[in-house]
Amino acid sequence: MNVWIAIALTAAGCYLVKLAGLLVPAGALERPLVQRLAALLPVALLAALTAQQTFSADGDLVLDARAAGLAAAAVALVLRAPFLVVVGAAVAVTAGVRALGW
Numbered sequence: 001m002n003v004w005i006a007i008a009l010t011a012a013g014c015y016l017v018k019l020a021g022l023l024v025p026a027g028a029l030e031r032p033l034v035q036r037l038a039a040l041l042p043v044a045l046l047a048a049l050t051a052q053q054t055f056s057a058d059g060d061l062v063l064d065a066r067a068a069g070l071a072a073a074a075v076a077l078v079l080r081a082p083f084l085v086v087v088g089a090a091v092a093v094t095a096g097v098r099a100l101g102w
Helices: 001-022 032-055 065-078 083-100
Strands: none
Touching: 032 065, 065 083
16 A cells, blocks of 8 residues: 555656646746756756666676776767767677676
8 A cells, every 4th residue: 555655645746846847937937047957957867867877786886898888889979970870889889898798
């Protein structure tokens, strides 16, 4: 029964957050600082998620094949490769490093 209480509270919380976003006055959203933060927030969250997924395993800091794949993707991005090439490079390097057993 505790799971259903948690689900109901989560659903209510999500609804209230959505409602709070709709109740913000338009003038507050038109400020340059708010617009700049709104543009940068998704990038920061994605970078944090990528770092956490790449360098963490069971709560420990690790450096394994995922880091090599991320480095390959970063190099491809610096070279301005298309998105699919970036993803392909990351996959290929990660698989190669895992195949070598590093």
